[in-house]
Structures are given as structure tokens and as C-alpha cells.
Amino acid sequence: MTPIEKVEGRAIPFGLKNVDTDVIIPAKWLKTISREGLGKGAFETLRADPDNLFDQPEYRQAPILIAGDNFGCGSSREHAAWALGDLGIRVVIAPSYSDIFSGNAVKNGILPVVLPQAAIDRLMEVATTDPIHVDLDTQTVTTPFQDRFTFEIDPFRKMCLLNGLDEISLTEKSEAAIAAHEKKIASDQPWLIPATL
Amino acid sequence: MTRPRTLYEKIWDAHVVEQRPDGTCLIFIDRHLVHEVTSPQAFAGLRANGRTVRRPDLTLAVPDHNLPTTARKDAAGNRLPIVDMESAAQLAALETNAPEFGIRYIDATAAEQGIVHVVGPEQGFSLPGTTIVCGDSHTACHGGIGALAFGIGTSEVEHVLATQTLLLQPTKTMEVRVEGAVGPGVTAKDIILHITGTIGAAGGTGHVIEYTGSAIRALSVEGRLTVSNMAIEGGARAGLIAPDATTFAYLKGRPYAPKGADWDAAVAYWTSLATDPGATYDKTVIIDAADIAPSVTWGTSPEDVVPITGLVPAPGSFADPSKQAAAAKSLAYMGLEPGTRMQDVAIENIFIGSCTNSRIEDLRAAAAVLKGRHKADTVKWAIVVPGSGLVKAQAEAEGLDRIFTDAGLEWREPGCSACLGMNPDKVPAGERCASTSNRNFVGRQGPGSRTHLVSPAMAAAAAVTGRLTDVRELID
Incomplete structure (x- = not known):
């Protein structure tokens, strides 16, 4: 996973609420057995409209996406995060996310920034003309017009994103605790282990 | 004396392997369900890093999303x-990965094959009080038997395969209490549609929802699975319903369920899991069952719910300006005018199936409406897709398949089918479908498809009249 600390660039002023993962990446793109190349399917239905935001020259390769409430709701498909990453998105800024999507984003080096609607409204305005700066270390979003918004993030997620850490390697360090839990189940609740049919 | 705890807290506490200083917990996963869509990249990751599956005995794989629901074998029995x-x-990848990593696998042509969320409880692989994950958001379904079950992304699938754990933050709890008795023609699906309409598509975000109250306790296990299945449509990653005698009766004797003395020990443990008197939830929503009508969605978010007797709403009727804009967009996509009676909306396609509504009780409810009737000529495509091979066999033993085919509906092989547009079962662009599935998103049932979410009985009623119909007009 690519570490992420500071991201500066144009932000797509998308702003829609309840954007579901079927909108981010339609089901037909889920037939792949790879994580690569899903950017071409990202927001496919919306991008069928030639005037769509994503394909305007100023927003092509924009690293930031501004969205509305409950972004990434619906399906658990991590393809949504892969598609955004392949599109060049490193940061999403929204008032709230579905729980599954925000976890998937972090695991793919995409920072989900949570800001109140008033801040989103202001950033949407700035995004139409100017770049936005996001700093994970200081947990701030700033604009060339002296706007400065701070955001909260779970410390573990922050550490993983800043260092580009692979969570499985971290968990493997807890081998003894996992083995102890397994041993306890085997002796206290043996019925929890399904029979071999 | 210990602090009173909710069902969620008891299951959580029993699965904490390690707690980090920031509150993040390493949680043990008792059951991992795997299907073909969200697993290939996870198996590839294991292979690339030389890792194995830690607990193949706690993992069960079954193909469902991509499988066509037409015949799987020719007359000679060849696949x-x-x-x-x-x-x-994608299907071949699962068929190769399962034996390579030594995990339990149900083949596409096995009698036990079906939608992963139908198969888990049906096989007794899903049990109360367990933690269950699957790379599919409708894993919430298994909360219907009292399991803490939720959907995960592919990186988490790989994490569970490798370590049998997940790193999680405890979530908040929300109680949705439905008290009283529902009226005739009102089913578990109507209850959950009504709840989703009430709390909104983000109402449960950051929470686990426990469904309580006499209307929930009165439901069969099939009905409880339907309710918990759609916890995710209300934004909650998991739903829960306390396991009770109804749950135990359903599970007893299932292939993977505990047997003999183990069964008694398990029931004693499961009985202890119910939320303690005096335990508190972060949020409580109370619903009067008498207020729930047979329900239907009008828009492209599962929160867009009205009673079948209602009208298509005007965008201006919503207080929130962003909801007004979303409603206007939804209505344009759905081709609906505000003020139209829902019962006047013509339907060309009928889908009875999905992990929400493809169990035997669902098929019985649809058949009860269709018996002795025929679908309207204007209904072009109407399919019934049982949730598993065992549901299919049971339905055939009861003669339900004949009722469906006599009524002009197609009787198919088990799978996810027209719920999600990944297999050949799709709704044509611009056409409507009365669907017993769980999502009415733009393009969900195929590009340009227009979905109206309903119960199996309501889908059957729409098949008969060719329009959205109040099923109460067709039942005694």
C-alpha cells in the first residue's frame, strides 16, 4: 500500500448524497479476478453523459473527490475503492461514509476525510476554481483562501495510512493471543467447531 | 454484579482476542463464508505472500453471484x-482456490448449493452467538439467528483467511423495537421496508441494530433473516435478533449444528445471550406494528418507501434540500410523476428470489397468492429463483413449482439471479420490476432497470394484475 501524508490538487466537486457502490462501480465490473484497471468502470453510468464532471479536463487525474452524506453505501465490494484508486483518487471528503466503504478505502491507501456539511459546501465552491490541500499528519484540509478545516481520524487508521502498512503482517504479531483464544474455544465450547461431513 | 449488557456486547466480549490502547480490538471470527466474486484477489494475495488459510474448518465456500439460474446439467447429467x-x-477460480487452500466447498451442481446467506443457516454452519463474515454486505442476514454477522471487503477476506481475526472498533448499538401484531398481508419484508423508510438509508451507520419487540419475536426464522438481511439498507453493518426457542427449533438437526450433549450445552449458552434487563442502547426507535402496511419503494434508495396505498411523493415534500434533489433525480430515472397512485404503476417484470426472500416461507407466500391465478399478459418476464437446492426440492415436494409454472412464471435453479445484474438474469432498460430483492439502486438489476422492492406476496400480486397491487385485495 502506498503511504499517504500530504495530497494537493484539484478536487472533483461531486457532492451527491447516498452514493452507492453500484454507482461507483457497476456489477459487471465485478467479474474481474484482478485488482487492477477498474478506473475505466468508475462512475460508468454517470460518465455516459459527456458533460459529466469526472471527464472535464480540469478534473481528470484529480486526487480528491468531494461527496455527500453516506458515501459508498450498499455493497461491500472493495472494487469501489480499487476503482477510485485507479482513477487517481487519494482522498475522499464527505460528511459521512458507509462503515464498510471507509474501511476498504483505508486498506487501499485512500484517506476518507469526514467534515461537516458546511465545510463541504465551502470546499465544493473552492473546488470549481482552485486546488485543495489535505495533510493527514496535521489532520487538516486547507485552501488557497485561508480556509482551514481539521478532521478526526482513528489513530490506528492514521498510522496505517501514513506508513503504508499491511494489516495482516501486524496481526501476525498477535499469534500467541490468537492461538490462546483458539485453545480456549476448543476446551470450553467444542461444539463451535463444525463437524466434518 | 456485572454490568447489564446487550446481545451485541455479549457476543463482542466473547470474541476479543486482544484489545489495543486506542480501543481497537482483534476479534476472533467463528465462521467465514466465501463466494466467487470477492475472493479471487484475496486468494491471490495469500499466494503472493506465501500464506495459508489458518482455519479451513471454519470456512465454507459456495458459488452464487455469477451462476446462471438456467439448467446446470444436460439430459445426460453432464455439466x-x-x-x-x-x-x-471467476467461478473456476473459486473451484480451484477452495481445494488448493483446503476449505469446505459446495459445488455449483450440488443439492446444497445456493445463495451463501441461505446456505449458512440452512446447513447449521451459521450459529447464534458466533461472529460470521463474508465478502458481501448482506451477511447482516445471519443476525436473524442471533449471530454477529457483517460484510467485509476483499482485503478483510484475505485478513480473515490468513489470521481468522479482524481488527475492529466496537460500534454503537441501536434498538429498533416493533411492538404489536401486523395486519393481514404484512410480512417480514414489509416490516424491514417500513423500518428503512423510517430510519433512513444512513440511520444505522456506525451502529449494530438489534430488532426487538413482539412483532419481531412472532416472526419465523425465515422472517427474521429477511429483516436482519436489510440492516445494511438502513446503514447498519449488522443486525441482530435474540436467539430463542424459534431459533433453536430451526437449527436442531441441521448438518453442521451441534449434536447430543453438545446441542444442550450450545442451547444453554445461546439462551444466556439475550440483552440483560437494564442494558442500554445508544439509540432506540419504536415502531407500532399496526402502522405497517404492505410496502413498496418508489425511488432509487431503499429509504424511498411508501405504503402500497400511497402516492409517488413530490420532491418538494422533503425538508432536506439534498433529499429534494435526490428525489427529483430518482423520479426522473424511475419515470414516475409525483402524485401518481403506487397501485397505478404498471409492472413488466417480476423477480421472486435473492438472499432477502428466497426461503421456503417466501415461496409459500407467493404461491398462496398465485394459486389458481395466472400472470397478466403485460407481464413479460416473471421468475421464481429458490435460495438453495434444498429450498427448491422442498418447494417441489409441496407442489409450489407447479403453482408457479401454471401461473405462467418460470421456475429456476438457485443463485443470486436478478438481484444484482452479474449473471444473465437482468431487467431491460426502462422497464420496471416488482422485486423481492434488497436494493433499488440505479442500474442494480441491469443498466436502466427500474426496481420496486416488495414482499414475495406483493410480487405475486403484481404478477397477477400487471401493476403494483395491494395484496390484501387478493387474499381472504
């Missing part, structure tokens, strides 16, 4: 090829 090359490759 028919999957025409779509990408689907075939």
Missing part, C-alpha cells in the same frame, strides 16, 4: 458450460 467467459473464469 453445462457457463457462456459468459468472465463469469466462468
Whole structure:
């Protein structure tokens, strides 16, 4: 996973609420057995409209996406995060996310920034003309017009994103605790282990 | 004296392997369900890093999303090829990965094959009080038997395969209490549609929802699975319903369920899991069951719910300006005018199936409406897709398949089918479908498809009249 600390660039002023993962990446793109190349399917239905935001020259390769409430709701498909990453998105800024999507984003080096609607409204305005700066270390979003918004993030997620850490390697360090839990189940609740049919 | 705890807290506490200083917990996963769509990249990751599956005995794989629901074998009993090359490759990947990593696998042509969320409880692989994950958001379904079950992304699938754990933050709890008795024609699906309409698509975000109250306790296990299945449509990653005598009666004797003295020990443990008197939830919503009518969605978010007796709403009727804009967009996509009676909306397609509504009770409810009737000529495509091979066999033993085919509906092989547009079962662009599935998103049932979410009985009623219909007009 690519570490992420500071991201500066144009932000797509998308702003829609309840954007579901079927909108981010339609089901037909889920037939792949790879994580690569899903950017071409990202927001496919919306991008069928030639005037769509994503394909305007100023927003092509924009690293930031501004969205509305409950972004990434619906399906658990991590393809949504892969598609955004392949599109060049490193940061999403929204008032709230579905729980599954925000976890998937972090695991793919995409920072989900949570800001109140008033801040989103202001950033949407700035995004139409100017770049936005996001700093994970200081947990701030700033604009060339002296706007400065701070955001909260779970410390573990922050550490993983800043260092580009692979969570499985971290968990493997807890081998003894996992083995102890397994041993306890085997002796206290043996019925929890399904029979071999 | 210990602090009173909710069902969620008891299950959580029993699965904490390690707690980090920031409150993040390493949680043990008792059951991992795997299907073909969200697993290939996870198995590839294991292979690339030289890792194995830690607990193949706690993992069960079954194909469902991509499988066509047409015949799987020819007359001579030979397996028919999957025409779509990408689907075939994804299904083949699971068929190779499962034996390579030593995990339990139910083959596409096995009698036990079906939708992963139907198979888990049906096989007794899903049990109360367990933690269950699957790379599919409708894993919430298994909360219907009292399991803490939720959908995960592919990186988490890989994490569970490798370590049998997940790193999680405890979530908040929300109680949705439905008290009283529902009226005739009102089913579990109407209850959950009504709840989703009430709390909104983000109402449960950051929470686990426990469904309580006499209307929930009165439901069969099939009905409880339907309710918990759609916890995710209300934004909650998991739903829960306390296991009770109804749950135990359903599970007893299932292939993977505990047997003999183990069964008694398990029941004693499961009985202890119910939320303690005096335990508190972060949020409580109370619903009067008498207020719930047979329900239907009008828009492209599962929160867009009205009673079947209602009208298509005007965008201006919503207080929130962003909801007004979303409603206007939804209505344009759905081709609906505000003020139209829902019962006047013509329907060309009927889908009875999905992990929400494809169990035997669902098929019985649809058949009860269709018995002795025929679908309207204007209904072009109407399919009934049982949730598993065992549901299919049971339905056939009861003669339900004949009721469906006599009524002009197609009787199919088990799978996810027209719920999600990944297999050949799709709704044509611009056409409507009365669907017993769980999502009415733009393009969900195929590009340009227009979905109206309903119960199996309501889908059957729409098949008969060719329009959205109040099923109460067709039952005694």
C-alpha cells in the first residue's frame, strides 16, 4: 500500500448524497479476478453523459473527490475503492461514509476525510476554481483562501495510512493471543467447531 | 454484579482476542463464508505472500453471484458450460482456490448449493452467538439467528483467511423495537421496508441494530433473516435478533449444528445471550406494528418507501434540500410523476428470489397468492429463483413449482439471479420490476432497470394484475 501524508490538487466537486457502490462501480465490473484497471468502470453510468464532471479536463487525474452524506453505501465490494484508486483518487471528503466503504478505502491507501456539511459546501465552491490541500499528519484540509478545516481520524487508521502498512503482517504479531483464544474455544465450547461431513 | 449488557456486547466480549490502547480490538471470527466474486484477489494475495488459510474448518465456500439460474446439467447429467467467459473464469477460480487452500466447498451442481446467506443457516454452519463474515454486505442476514454477522471487503477476506481475526472498533448499538401484531398481508419484508423508510438509508451507520419487540419475536426464522438481511439498507453493518426457542427449533438437526450433549450445552449458552434487563442502547426507535402496511419503494434508495396505498411523493415534500434533489433525480430515472397512485404503476417484470426472500416461507407466500391465478399478459418476464437446492426440492415436494409454472412464471435453479445484474438474469432498460430483492439502486438489476422492492406476496400480486397491487385485495 502506498503511504499517504500530504495530497494537493484539484478536487472533483461531486457532492451527491447516498452514493452507492453500484454507482461507483457497476456489477459487471465485478467479474474481474484482478485488482487492477477498474478506473475505466468508475462512475460508468454517470460518465455516459459527456458533460459529466469526472471527464472535464480540469478534473481528470484529480486526487480528491468531494461527496455527500453516506458515501459508498450498499455493497461491500472493495472494487469501489480499487476503482477510485485507479482513477487517481487519494482522498475522499464527505460528511459521512458507509462503515464498510471507509474501511476498504483505508486498506487501499485512500484517506476518507469526514467534515461537516458546511465545510463541504465551502470546499465544493473552492473546488470549481482552485486546488485543495489535505495533510493527514496535521489532520487538516486547507485552501488557497485561508480556509482551514481539521478532521478526526482513528489513530490506528492514521498510522496505517501514513506508513503504508499491511494489516495482516501486524496481526501476525498477535499469534500467541490468537492461538490462546483458539485453545480456549476448543476446551470450553467444542461444539463451535463444525463437524466434518 | 456485572454490568447489564446487550446481545451485541455479549457476543463482542466473547470474541476479543486482544484489545489495543486506542480501543481497537482483534476479534476472533467463528465462521467465514466465501463466494466467487470477492475472493479471487484475496486468494491471490495469500499466494503472493506465501500464506495459508489458518482455519479451513471454519470456512465454507459456495458459488452464487455469477451462476446462471438456467439448467446446470444436460439430459445426460453432464455439466453445462457457463457462456459468459468472465463469469466462468471467476467461478473456476473459486473451484480451484477452495481445494488448493483446503476449505469446505459446495459445488455449483450440488443439492446444497445456493445463495451463501441461505446456505449458512440452512446447513447449521451459521450459529447464534458466533461472529460470521463474508465478502458481501448482506451477511447482516445471519443476525436473524442471533449471530454477529457483517460484510467485509476483499482485503478483510484475505485478513480473515490468513489470521481468522479482524481488527475492529466496537460500534454503537441501536434498538429498533416493533411492538404489536401486523395486519393481514404484512410480512417480514414489509416490516424491514417500513423500518428503512423510517430510519433512513444512513440511520444505522456506525451502529449494530438489534430488532426487538413482539412483532419481531412472532416472526419465523425465515422472517427474521429477511429483516436482519436489510440492516445494511438502513446503514447498519449488522443486525441482530435474540436467539430463542424459534431459533433453536430451526437449527436442531441441521448438518453442521451441534449434536447430543453438545446441542444442550450450545442451547444453554445461546439462551444466556439475550440483552440483560437494564442494558442500554445508544439509540432506540419504536415502531407500532399496526402502522405497517404492505410496502413498496418508489425511488432509487431503499429509504424511498411508501405504503402500497400511497402516492409517488413530490420532491418538494422533503425538508432536506439534498433529499429534494435526490428525489427529483430518482423520479426522473424511475419515470414516475409525483402524485401518481403506487397501485397505478404498471409492472413488466417480476423477480421472486435473492438472499432477502428466497426461503421456503417466501415461496409459500407467493404461491398462496398465485394459486389458481395466472400472470397478466403485460407481464413479460416473471421468475421464481429458490435460495438453495434444498429450498427448491422442498418447494417441489409441496407442489409450489407447479403453482408457479401454471401461473405462467418460470421456475429456476438457485443463485443470486436478478438481484444484482452479474449473471444473465437482468431487467431491460426502462422497464420496471416488482422485486423481492434488497436494493433499488440505479442500474442494480441491469443498466436502466427500474426496481420496486416488495414482499414475495406483493410480487405475486403484481404478477397477477400487471401493476403494483395491494395484496390484501387478493387474499381472504
